[in-house]
Amino acid sequence: MSILGTRVVRVEDPRLLTAGGTYVDDVRVPELTRAARVTFVRSPFAHALITGIDPSAARAAPGVIAVLTYQDINDIPPPPPPPEGGPPPGSEAAPLPLGGVWQEPLLAVDRVRFVGEPVAIVLTDDSYQGEDAAELVSVDYEPLPTVIGIDSALAGQTLCFPDAGSNVAVTAAKPGDGPGFEACDVVVEHGIVNQRLAPVPMEGRAAAARWADGKLTVWVSSQNPQISRFVLAGAFGLDPDSIRVIVPDVGGGFGAKIAVDRDAIVVAWAARHTGRPLRWVETRSENLTGMTHGRAQRHRVKIGGTRDGRVLAYRVEVVQDTGAYPRMSGFLPFLTCLMAAGPYDIGHVETAARTVVTNTTPISAYRGAGRPEATAAIERAMDLFAHEIGMDPAEVRRRNLVPSDRFPHQSPCGAHYDSGDYVGGLDKALAGAGYPGLRAEQARRRERGDVVQLGIGVASYVEITAADADNGETARVVVNGDGTATVYTGSSSHGQGHETAWAMLVQSDLGIPIDKVTVLHGDTDLIPLATGTYASRSLQLGGVAVHKADLEIKDQARRLAADMMEASEADLELDTDRGLWHVRGDPGSGKTWADVAGRAGPEGLTASVHFTEAQPTFPFGTHVAVTEVDTETGKVRLVRHVTVDDAGIVVNPVLTEGQRHGGIAQGVAQALLEEMVYDADGNPLTGTLADYAAITATELPSFELLESETPTPINPLGVKGIGEAGTIGATPAVQNSVIDAVSHLGVRHIDMPTTPARVWAAIREARDSQ
């Protein structure tokens, strides 16, 4: 009986629950003894020239070791020009910073472009002194007009990068095939906002660094230790071999801790520049403006079809507000456009995207990274279309989902959907929610004119995981002489439970029990080459790499065991329940893993694999959200949330459910509560957790998760990625639900977050216009 697919509690937890995790601020190693503290001085202006920096008062403050600005950064090479031979700078496919005229400095030179931009650093003995001293660094600013909001960016009256000549950094478009909207009986158009969010991992950004004996060691809260090492090597003009990156426990990432950002690079630079070990841990207020934000797209959707519910054409125009610096070029809207058609079989799909800069925090990946935006747009469009033709929104979806016998399916946007059962997922979710009963209850409340109305929102989605399938992932598995196993994985867990899941794979493949399997990650001295964790890639790339390494070890072991038992390889069997090699039909004969590994030599048995997939995989599902809306106040309560999230074969239901729960919560949060708001001068109005409405337990119900496993043929385990799917499906289901609750009052659309004020305003506007 394989352990795969069974519920296994995590091996990570005893330590986390008793001693607590070791995050960067907790690392207590000799190399960081007496590490000085780094405190950043950050711009209070959204757009300004820097006309002078006077560190003298700060330098005289207690405990101050140094105050450093861009002028001190004289010992590293200038940033390289954009890569030759790679995608051209304006390309939507390049997830790298644009650089060139859009180059982002380490510390601001003569201009700041967002509130929170790093201007200087203060090094002190302790963090309390650092906060005092940072206040004393005197910076002269000459405020400039600000570019806040997409309209301001497009108008171009003020340029964030005068040398660029425009605030539009990237443009792309893809026409549709065949007959378009002119062939449609019904066409609906609408503007939609996919608002800016803050990722708010519970641990903010943190880094520590030490330069000694020609080697730089960096501890950093990151999702990608190995990529971070190469980024640092490039930034400093150092050989990667002289850099070691250690990622200890990470308190959440959600895409915002991909590799390392300029603040962490500054810390590492300063450690080398001063020769002092340093530690930097940002405060939450710094985090809310200093860590990258997510989403921030505006859409114009146009959907057309027949009166009997067939969608024939769809268009989405995306404008991505990428904040002050285009760190991900046009990559996020590229993904949005790639997934624009969703799970639907639509003949004609047009997309267009522009990426603009504004004087706000730079945008980067945040759970879903471009795909929640695509899904939210088309799911709103489907509901608008359904309403226009007077058809039930679930029925419209059923009529347009790609049928289950049509896989693999090439979407009109260019994605190759590997496997799916979209209609099955929809039906399962509707049945699980008791959809007809919900509609009946809604009708009763409408009839009675209840103050509290019921809304039912449906969202069907397909999402792309391991979008960078060809980067692959590495695994090295060692069976030690004592019969235990050690897995060196390139995946970089920050809560996902890889240590448990990879151990389960080893137990399943080799029969070595999970409590005898150690999974290591995060240290580039141990694992120099890897990609790390984002894009929901870890199981299908990192996990499969472990599995393939297991199979190689099995082959090596079979040869050795055959030799040891003087049998032919073909007659040998591995009993994975007992971890025993024996001759088939003779269970008494047997060599343990310790026996075989011991025979292999002092290093035991080892196999290294770099596994790449031929293409990404595409999980899918349907969410049904049930909300109650108080029509007198606009307040929304999420009553039920039912989901199908099918990511192929499930290795550990405990872990998969946990990812779905967490994803759903963040998706609901976008629909109902969260938004990063700036005033016209670029000052953040939601710059602390008192104002940024991160969702709590009281706003959420327990979720109802339904099971569905449609394997993928793309990798031998049949697995896809589950990390972001819950977020992608949840947001539009909840948004649609809120609008549905008050659609009988004439409301057609409410932008997210559907706060009480917004809902009430929509109700009032609909009433006034009738």
Place this chain on the structure above:
Amino acid sequence: MTVNGTTVEAEVPDRTLLVHFLRDVAGLTATNVGCDTTSCGACTVLLDGQSVKSCTVLAAQVDGRQVTTLEGLADGDGEMHPVQRAFRAEHGLQCGFCTPGMVMATVSLLAENPRPTEEQVRTGLEGNLCRCTGYHNIVRAVLAAAADTEGQASR
């Protein structure tokens, strides 16, 4: 002050926050700092058995009193507290950063309300943010711990 049963004495600047006293002076780093507006609860510890946010308490205010952190929950033999056991059994943690505060808040909640309903659990944890779990399994863990404690008490 007494921390997890042991007296800890030190001279510290008047403005030292309890959370930093615990982390840097007592060397107990399980308790984490997650925000600067008393919003997130990651720093929750027990002060004379009641949950408090240690980022909003001065170490000086705690002079002569008893503090319990996550590290002090397991019993002398290293046997996990029912709340710790329940969090593990129900997968009530992922990255672990909010966990020490969440566990201590739970201990206090159950001390005041040994048989909470789901709604009371959710309201009782409104001062503790988690970004990873969506709270679903945390709620299950608290209810399981309540049932476990009850079961133990009735033995």
Place this chain on the structure above:
Amino acid sequence: MIPAPFTYQRAGSVDEAISLAAQGGDDAKFLAGGHSLLPLMKLRLSVPEALIDIGPLRELSYVREDDGHIAVGALTCHHDVANSALLGSELPLLAYAAGQVGDPQIRHRGTIGGSLVHADPAGDLPAVILALDAALVARGPSGQREIAAGEFFQGLFETALEPGELLTEIRIPKPAQAGWSFQKFTKRAIDWAIVGAAVQGDRVALVHMGSTPLRASGVERALAEGAAPADAAAHASDGTSPPEDINADRGYREHLARVLVRRGLAEARSRA
């Protein structure tokens, strides 16, 4: 994240607290539970040079019946106010509202005195004691005095306390009419009220409809003139100047005030 430096002193008695405050002058502040003051100091929005810790003065933490009224010590924490059996039976409005302040951890530390002296118009308790017609007892270098709730809240974060005066007790008459309701409207349960209404019989006070808690005098007048509660509630925002912020503009606050007062009056009457 960290307060600016200050000196910490612990008071062994109320008299010592007052005398330390007199010495410290304008740069000294009392520290009770610290959950109004320390958050401000951590953001460096408040930078007192001296803190006088009155937290250990357990003699100021009590709930008792005194001569026909209920006396609540200023240093009674919200948790104790919320769970007081005496308040539960005599002043359920106060007990309930205290249970709505912040979250459980905050309620273990924050005190009723601290909240009232902080005088945040978005706070729950100032409007409650206004609706309850409470008197606030203050002691200072020149002795003790009673300040009516209606005169206590002077402006945004401003009270009638003189420098160096310590709030020691809140005296609340037993309500003439038993019906009560506390309507707190928020986005999330832990948020400050966007708008709130505290109702005790025919007395109504509003949370977050101005720079101080306000009596809904338009409503009270209409009720006195015999209007039905639902009609009286239409006057909820009369004479108010509600703030505008990311959660609500003026019109929405005015609308919420009318809805919450209407619901509060209905609930109060159902409890009478």
